[in-house]
Amino acid sequence: MAKTNTGRFFEDYRLGETLHHAVPRTVSGGERALYHMLYPARHALYSSDQFAKNSGLPASPLDDLIAFHIVFGKTVPDVSLNAVANLGYAQGRWLAPVWPGDTLRSQSEVIGLKQNSNGKSGVVYVRTTGVNQRDETVLDYVRWVMVRKRDLDAPAPETVIPDLPKALTPDQLMVPTGLDFSNYDFTLAGEPHRWGDYEIGEQIDHVDGVTIEEAEHMMATRLWQNTAKVHFDTSARPDGSRLIYGGHVISMARALSFNGLANAQMVAGLNGGAHANPCLSGDTVRAWSEVLDKAETSAPGVGAIRLRLVATKGGDPFALRGADGKYLPDVLLDLDYWALMPL
Amino acid sequence: MAKTNTGRFFEDYRLGETLHHAVPRTVSGGERALYHMLYPARHALYSSDQFAKNSGLPASPLDDLIAFHIVFGKTVPDVSLNAVANLGYAQGRWLAPVWPGDTLRSQSEVIGLKQNSNGKSGVVYVRTTGVNQRDETVLDYVRWVMVRKRDLDAPAPETVIPDLPKALTPDQLMVPTGLDFSNYDFTLAGEPHRWGDYEIGEQIDHVDGVTIEEAEHMMATRLWQNTAKVHFDTSARPDGSRLIYGGHVISMARALSFNGLANAQMVAGLNGGAHANPCLSGDTVRAWSEVLDKAETSAPGVGAIRLRLVATKGGDPFALRGADGKYLPDVLLDLDYWALMPL
Amino acid sequence: MAKTNTGRFFEDYRLGETLHHAVPRTVSGGERALYHMLYPARHALYSSDQFAKNSGLPASPLDDLIAFHIVFGKTVPDVSLNAVANLGYAQGRWLAPVWPGDTLRSQSEVIGLKQNSNGKSGVVYVRTTGVNQRDETVLDYVRWVMVRKRDLDAPAPETVIPDLPKALTPDQLMVPTGLDFSNYDFTLAGEPHRWGDYEIGEQIDHVDGVTIEEAEHMMATRLWQNTAKVHFDTSARPDGSRLIYGGHVISMARALSFNGLANAQMVAGLNGGAHANPCLSGDTVRAWSEVLDKAETSAPGVGAIRLRLVATKGGDPFALRGADGKYLPDVLLDLDYWALMPL
Known part of the structure; x- marks a missing residue:
């Protein structure tokens, strides 16, 4: 014992x-392949060595x-x-x-x-x-x-x-050595919208949804050697359900946000985040984003954008809190992060 | 929006x-490993670097x-x-x-x-x-x-x-540079049947079946960054079912065809294909093949074989169309392709 | 036919x-990543190249x-x-x-x-x-x-x-060339318990449980190109259930045994094993171990420990056989193996 x-x-x-x-x-490349299998991840910098090299990096991270x-x-x-x-x-x-x-x-x-x-x-x-x-x-x-x-x-x-502090200031963000979006290929990246096209306060409904299965979230959670019992063992909770690792919802929502934010390539800062309600197998996860702030960086062609990323399991897009100030029951995640985008 | x-x-x-x-x-090797996890794929050329080298290739593609x-x-x-x-x-x-x-x-x-x-x-x-x-x-x-x-x-x-045209002519097929089946090891490949052993018109029941799960087909579809909503979102169709990507059925049937066609190593041409009926989670996929044509190639020891590959979710093997000329309801896929085999 | x-x-x-x-x-690294996705595997020697190098190996096997x-x-x-x-x-x-x-x-x-x-x-x-x-x-x-x-x-x-013979004798075990646990880092390995801390007869309840899904066991079984029909085809057995590959239970139990045996790094010998009862989707797999024997080896800092590893789908830990001498119905696996541990 x-x-x-x-x-x-x-x-x-x-x-x-x-x-x-x-x-x-x-x-290794194995973890990269698995990430693409578990999430609808399509950001080009993480998908293609050539795209990453064209962005000044030695390979795709x-x-x-x-x-x-x-x-x-x-x-x-x-x-x-x-x-x-x-x-x-x-x-x-x-x-x-x-x-x-x-x-x-x-x-x-x-x-x-x-x-x-x-x-x-x-x-x-x-x-x-x-x-x-x-x-x-x-x-x-x-x-x-x-x-x-x-x-x-x-x-x-x-x-x-x-x-x-509620958020990182832009000068606290670290831009990877060599990153240069001057020759950014918007066609290969999947969308034409650059940093300058986003306005503070703008909201984006990412439209797509993914219905979650037990096997998927358990595999994702194990892959990162996360051992919390509630994710794996139906006897760990009174109702027999397996609670989905909050990070699974973060990755799902971030991948879904490609549709509208394809050029928000790199995550540079995490300002805050709340797992508003539990996510369970069978839930269909959707996502919407709101532009919270924008800033320039010292790297060529690289802007920073601060985004609220909300994952839901239903309800109206852009609905977040009820009249009582509490998260609505369909809201799964409220994340506040900085991403790097081509100017 | x-x-x-x-x-x-x-x-x-x-x-x-x-x-x-x-x-x-x-x-990377990650995608190769995942393919072997998602499908019962056993063709030796894609499983072993040594087998591929013995076939004149630099490594296993x-x-x-x-x-x-x-x-x-x-x-x-x-x-x-x-x-x-x-x-x-x-x-x-x-x-x-x-x-x-x-x-x-x-x-x-x-x-x-x-x-x-x-x-x-x-x-x-x-x-x-x-x-x-x-x-x-x-x-x-x-x-x-x-x-x-x-x-x-x-x-x-x-x-x-x-x-x-209904089919590629054999001279249109590209044999990979260096491919040479002169020293082909039929024992390691898994079956003794060579190109000369197959007759035009011959039909092969591949016997094995795989019951499909939601998690599997979604992971397979995401892995290829296919974003069609109907595969992932239970709210995308009126009946709440997720339609399985037709390519998942193609890969499943091709992998099942190993049992009887282990030496049809490489797919060289796709003449045609129909997704005859939708495939859903819970279906047990089986496959049968028919030899449609045969041809020699200019590469040493390499023959070409044209195959009909049919995937079903039940019914009699070799049954394809009803009296009305339409695909039977259990037929999922009718694929017409050229493969490369040792002579 | x-x-x-x-x-x-x-x-x-x-x-x-x-x-x-x-x-x-x-x-490749793909198979390694998949193993970590399929099982809660955490033994450091198989997770980290640096840990393996510090143990005298060229990389993580x-x-x-x-x-x-x-x-x-x-x-x-x-x-x-x-x-x-x-x-x-x-x-x-x-x-x-x-x-x-x-x-x-x-x-x-x-x-x-x-x-x-x-x-x-x-x-x-x-x-x-x-x-x-x-x-x-x-x-x-x-x-x-x-x-x-x-x-x-x-x-x-x-x-x-x-x-x-019922078991390998310690001199029959092969210690990998170069293996040296003299500089073993117990903190990075996850537990402080060394070979000397385990006593023959000691029993360890590994506490954690994993509820098994169809998609997972089929993917694991396919990954190793195991083609036995009963694992994949719901029509292969009268009750429509898919029998889980016994090796899936072995890997699951061994991975669960990390909690209490994190330093039983390498499996060196398999003395015996019985798949006591079938495992089916929905079962929650747990594990317990018993120390059967201990021996020294000629490698620096490396001891051998003989363990019984029992996987169950319920029941009391340490319960194995009924009064009739037969395995209890909740026992899935009774495995007898030798592992290598830091002295």
């Missing part, structure tokens, strides 16, 4: 400690969300095995592309703790960092989760809530 | 225009149908998003193998147009060409689809129906 | 004959069970197409790692025959050998299956039952 990982409980976290997550992972899922997946046994809820993301930055052959590992620093008033759980804030085999940071982001206490009598730690 | 691709309607096509399809794709699916998938947003029916194929030729590391793109020339007498739709004929990163054509084929009109008042174009 | 493989029947086997199985297979499944799959058309039951395994040894780019083929020698007293079937014992493109044996093992007779009047062969 003692040999099995039961996960950490709220009282096991110490402010400032670093958790070194297990099981480094080497990626792996999708930015592959990096996110791999780095995130490693944190689950140490951070969210006993989590009640995944509360939020902030300050996520993609700092270097991931290439076939790279090996990723990840670590998290505990940057905030707050016991809930009920004394039964608390909120843990971690800054997670994904590192490649050259010790380069490829991604870092802040996540906070609500975690149960094992021992209700364990004393509450000092409350420390990190200061987390 | 304006940023989303609504697809072309019948009146949007002009005779002679070239459609440059989006999203080039680099393939990707399955010919991977090339077909990738080239075809790119045409969907421009050709068949508003298609009512996929009517036929003709004059398909595999002109060069696809290797791991290759990047494919595709384009289509409009070679025929005919408005239907009801004025609501028309038939569009395109010649689609798949090209690799060395600008070599790897595949070309003709396809015609029935496409809806957006504006019923749009004038009918001049009717032009291309002249499409 | 005559061209289709109907498989061998009991009377077709001759003692001492060698069956050269068809369809060699080249593997493919999972030992990939080698097993590929070698096994090739035997199906010649050994088990008409098998009534897969009766047992013995004397399995992993003799060399499999690397991306390797091509595997396999062959089996008939080492035993025993007609059943009912005269309708018999037991065939084969020693199967998997060989790579350098003619190195990567794996060999003994398997015995019950096979039907085609002709009930065919004479019974002389009964020969091979002498199969």
Whole structure:
């Protein structure tokens, strides 16, 4: 019994400690092919070496969300095995592309703790960092989760809530070395709309929908070595349903957003995100986006666009919250991110 | 709204225009592995580098149908998003193998147009060409689809129906450079039957069956970046079913045909094909073949065999059409192709 | 008809004959990625090139069970197409790692025959050998299956039952060239428990469960080119269910055993195994292990541990057999293997 990982409980976290997550992972063209199989992903930079070279990169990197899922997946046994809820993301930055052959590992620093008033759980804030085999940071982001206490009598730690700005400022975004959209081929990319064609406040209905199957979301979640029981085991929840990994919804929505945002090629920053309602097998996921901000970058031909990406399982596009200010029941995801686009 | 691709309607096509399809794709060993996961594919030339080298090739190419699916998938947003029916194929030729590391793109020339007498739709004929990163054509084929009109008042174009021979002549087939079956290992290939063992008119029941699941056909279809809504979205059809991509049935039937045609290694020509009835999840796909023709080639030890490949979801093997001349309801696919076999 | 493989029947086997199985297979990073998608596999040596290099290997090999499944799959058309039951395994040894780019083929020698007293079937014992493109044996093992007779009047062969020890002795295990666990990183591997921390007789409940889907087990089984009809065709069994390939359960249980045995990195020997009850879609697979034996090896820092790995679809952990000595109905698998662990 003692040999099995039961996960950490709220009282096991110490402010400032670093958790070194297990099981480094080497990626290859296999993971890239699988990503295209699991999601309707069509952004040309991640599909074609030639397109990537024409954009100043040595080859096509792996999708930015592959990096996110791999780095995130490693944190689950140490951070969210006993989590009640995944509360939020902030300050996520993609700092270097991931290439076939790279090996990723990840670590998290505990940057905030707050016991809930009920004394039964608390909120843990971690800054997670994904590192490649050259010790380069490829991604870092802040996540906070609500975690149960094992021992209700364990004393509450000092409350420390990190200061987390609502969004990255454009100067915080890292543009990959060499990226140059001056010779961008809009025909091959699939749409003519460039950075200048999008207006702040503009909303885009991505139209397409994908009905989700159990086999797909479990395979996607396993691929990133995410071990949370609720995704795999019908006996883990009272109603026998398997909860779909929130990252599966993120990738699905991002891939669906190709239709209208084909040129929002790279994900550069994650400002925030909420998994508004659970997604289950049989749900048909749709997506819409809203342009929140725009900025120039120092890279040739490269603009930054801040987007709200909303995934739904029905309802009207562009509907987000009810009169009570709460997310509507059909809203699955409300994500706020920065992408890089050709000017 | 304006940023989303609504697809072309019948009146949007002009005779002679070239459609440059989006999203080039680099393939790797990942796509090869996935093909073996999705289909019971066992042809040795596509499974083993050593077998391919022994056949005069530098390595094992990707399955010919991977090339077909990738080239075809790119045409969907421009050709068949508003298609009512996929009517036929003709004059398909595999002109060069696809290797791991290759990047494919595709384009289509409009070679025929005919408005239907009801004025609501028309038939569009395109010649689609798949090209690799060395600008070599790897595949070309003709396809015609029935496409809806957006504006019923749009004038009918001049009717032009291309002249499409029923089959490629053997001299039109391209044998890959270097292919040599003189040292062919029938034991490793799985069956002793060589080109000379097959007679024109011979029929083969491939015996095995595969029951199809939703997750599988959606993953297969996404893998080739085919975006047609009916394959993914249960709300796209009145009965809530997801229509299975016809190419999934082609690959399934071709893989099942290994049992009896293990040595029909390479697909060299596509003479024609009809998706006779829709395939849905839960159907058990079976296949039978008929030898239609045979020819020699100029390559050492290599013969060509013309095959009818029929996929069914039940019924008697070798049953194809009813007394009324129409396909029987259990027939899914009637494909006419040329393959290359050891003499 | 005559061209289709109907498989061998009991009377077709001759003692001492060698069956050269068809369809060699080249593997790549694609197969590795797929293995991580299909199973919750987390053993670090098979996940990270850096971890493998730190363990004295040139790179991360493919999972030992990939080698097993590929070698096994090739035997199906010649050994088990008409098998009534897969009766047992013995004397399995992993003799060399499999690397991306390797091509595997396999062959089996008939080492035993025993007609059943009912005269309708018999037991065939084969020693199967998997060989790579350098003619190195990567794996060999003994398997015995019950096979039907085609002709009930065919004479019974002389009964020969091979002498199969219950387990490999530690000196029979092959440690991969260069393997060195002296610098083993327990943090990256995921658990602190070393060889010395396990006691003979100790039992470990691996806690996690995975509910199995049809699409997943069929894809896994096809990936290894295993063609047995019962796994794919709902019409192959009277109740319309698809029987799950026993190897799928082995891989699932082994992957689940990470939780408590994260450092049992390499599978070196297969002493025996029984597929106690059939596994069907919808079953939730769990696993527990028992330490059967321990031994040192000549490699630096490397110990051997003999484990019973039991997969169940419910019931109490550690429950195996009923009062009648038979496997309990929830037990799916009882596997006996040797693994290599850091001292």
